[in-house]
Structure formats: C-alpha cells, structure tokens
Amino acid sequence: MVTVRLRPLEEADLPVFEHAYSTRDGAGEHQWFGFSPPGRGLAEMGALGPHGGRLTVTADDRAAGSAFWFRREWGPAETSWCWEVALHILAEQRRRGLGTQALSLLTRYLFDHTLAWRVQAVADAANTASQRMIIRAGFTREGVLRAAQWREGRRHDQVLYSLLRDDLPPQP
Structure with missing residues (x-):
C-alpha cells in the first residue's frame, strides 16, 4: 500500500508542478485553463x-x-464561510487511489486546524x-451548478x- 501524506509546498516542488500543469495532458482535460506565467514562486503558487x-x-x-483550499462565502463573511478544496494529482500518479486518500487527509487537516464547519468540493459534470x-472521501452530492466554469471556449456544468x-x- 502506498503511503500518502500532505506537506507544505517546497521550492523543489515548483519545477515539478510548473512542468506538470503546463500542458492539457499534464493538467488533465477537466483542469486545463490555459498557460500560466512561468517561474512563479511559493506565494504565487498558493503556499499557506x-x-x-x-x-x-x-x-x-x-x-x-x-x-x-480556498475560502468561499455563502453570506456574511464572518459567519457564512467554508473551505472549497481541489486536488491535482500528477498524470503518472492517477488511478492509484492517491486522490481519495489526499482528499480525506486534507479535509481532516482543515477541520482539525480551522473553525470551518463545511468543506466543499466541485467536479466537472x-x-x-x-x-x-x-464520494469515496465521504462527501455528499448537493447538486449541479449550471454553466459555472469557463474552460476551453465554452461553459461547463459543475x-x-x-x-x-x-x-x-x-478518530480512532
């Protein structure tokens, strides 16, 4: 069994992710939003x-x-916020169950270290x-967000x- 962990983003990760996300094949057909500026640092790549x-x-x-993860608000910012989570697994690592494990670890991390009551995830329809x-990570389907995302020249349901x-x- 593969041991999956989460750790802070490091400088050494940046070239790996820069390369992986620089093409439609690397990003994946549902996450390709076009080219990003090269040479982004830790802050720009979304460190803590x-x-x-x-x-x-x-x-x-x-x-x-x-x-x-990033903050989403459903009303007044002080009382009606949640975390929205997303994953990107490198193309050569997909279909091994890493995403389910990583999503479960991330969700537990956010509930253990923040006051969030809700964590949400969105997937292309x-x-x-x-x-x-x-769903394997324990989430409940709530509904479809029609035409919510613009990608590759058209709107996509989420x-x-x-x-x-x-x-x-x-926890045990």
Whole structure:
C-alpha cells in the first residue's frame, strides 16, 4: 500500500508542478485553463495563507500532486464561510487511489486546524472519476451548478459536494 501524506509546498516542488500543469495532458482535460506565467514562486503558487493554501501530496515521500483550499462565502463573511478544496494529482500518479486518500487527509487537516464547519468540493459534470473520488472521501452530492466554469471556449456544468464537521467519523 502506498503511503500518502500532505506537506507544505517546497521550492523543489515548483519545477515539478510548473512542468506538470503546463500542458492539457499534464493538467488533465477537466483542469486545463490555459498557460500560466512561468517561474512563479511559493506565494504565487498558493503556499499557506489565511484565505487558503496548497500542500504537496506525496506518495512514498515523492511529490505526487497538490491539494488546494480556498475560502468561499455563502453570506456574511464572518459567519457564512467554508473551505472549497481541489486536488491535482500528477498524470503518472492517477488511478492509484492517491486522490481519495489526499482528499480525506486534507479535509481532516482543515477541520482539525480551522473553525470551518463545511468543506466543499466541485467536479466537472463530465469528470466521473473525480466525482467517484469525492464520494469515496465521504462527501455528499448537493447538486449541479449550471454553466459555472469557463474552460476551453465554452461553459461547463459543475457538481457541488460537501462534507460537514458532523459527517466526519470519530478518530480512532
């Protein structure tokens, strides 16, 4: 079994992710939003911050992808916010169960270290693999966000999922 962990983004990760996300094949058909400026640093790549962050997903101590989170508001900012999470697993690491493990670790991390009551995830309506992964991590499907994302010249429907603090099983 592969050991999946999350750790802070490091300078050594930047070229790996820069290369991986620089093409449609590397980013994946549901996450290709076009080219990004080259040479981005830790802050620009989304290292830890008060309104979100990025951790490196490792598999057997080697970088295997990124786990992201950012703040979403559903009303007054003080009382009606949650984290939205996203993953990007490197193309050569996909279909090994790393995403499910990483999403579960990230969700637990956010509930353990922030006051968030809700964590949500969104998947492209055509990305059934991501939808299955999100459900395996314990999330509940809430509905479809019609034409919510602009990508590759057209609008795409997204499926919204959530996990509430009360939904988490007790830790052993």
